[in-house]
Amino acid sequence: MHECLPASLLKCFADAFFRLVAFTAPPTVRIIHSGLACNIEEERYSERVYTIREGETLELTCLVTGHPRPQIRWTKTAGSASDRFQDSSVFNETLRIANIQRHQGGRYYCKAENGLGSPAIKSIRVDVYYLDDPVVTVHQSIGESKEQFYYERTVFLRCVANSNPPVRYSWRRGQEVLLQGSDKGVEIYEPFFTQGETKILKLKNLRPQDYANYSCIASVRNVCNISDKMVSFRLSNKTASPSIKLLVDDPIVVNPGEAITLACVTTGGEPLPTLTWVRSVGALPEKTVLKGGTLTIPTISSDDAGTYSCIANNNVGNPAKKSINIIVR
Structure with a gap:
């Protein structure tokens, strides 16, 4: 049929076709973040991870290319829009979460599509760091020694603090730092079932010097500029x-x-x-x-x-x- 068309009209169709091809492209996408991530030198990740302190503002920007202009959608965990960030952010290039909380950590996906080829998807994992105030609880046990007719009183001081990354604990009696093996009357250990979530100070057969002020210090090694936190407990013979x-x-x-x-x-x-x-x-x-x-x-x-x-x-x-x-x- 094209033999019946004037040459100029054929050229016009050809130009239009090549312009269409030249100016259409499937989407591409990459994610960048604003602000500084918390650097953890002792950790090595093989994936993209953005670490942020709880309470700060998270901003992730989805940079896209493609023609026609791709439509953007943010999701959390592949498949559905998250209910943990504002709907107004779901379809914007920039996802913004003010005062981010620990439950809002996870993997975020940016999906771009314009009808050409497969949608482009990139993801980044957001790790929210925090350290709660430690809490000390005290438990006592009394055992009878029949041979010598006296009672042994043993006290367990348990320190717990929720955190991310995992917390490290240290104990003090007054100004004295207590270490495992530094005092025969003191034992420091982590129950095997807690996976480092707690630290127990065991005072065996209480002595007069054991009645003192005890402090538990919880630390995440200053990551994200999170300061150590401390709680104290006064142990007396009236406890x-x-x-x-x-x-x-x-x-x-x-x-x-x-x-x-x-x-x-x-x-x-x-x-x-x-x-x-x-x-x-x-x-x-x-x-x-x-x-x-x-x-x-x-x-x-x-x-x-x-x-x-x-x-x-x-x-x-x-x-x-x-x-x-x-x-x-």
């Missing part, structure tokens, strides 16, 4: 787990609209325990008034019926718990 009692009889039977007050007091524990109230099912009623160990519901309703518990905790031994049932007629 004891909490005990409590309720100043009301169980159960309490009330009419709708009446006010009720539940009182809980400590009867023991060193250091002084903190008291909290909880409900067995759901949260405390919104109208609840809490003051120390006292819980007041000004106008009770049938929805407020149930079991309420007072819990005392001082990080020594197990928390103490007392419960009471409220029946609304």
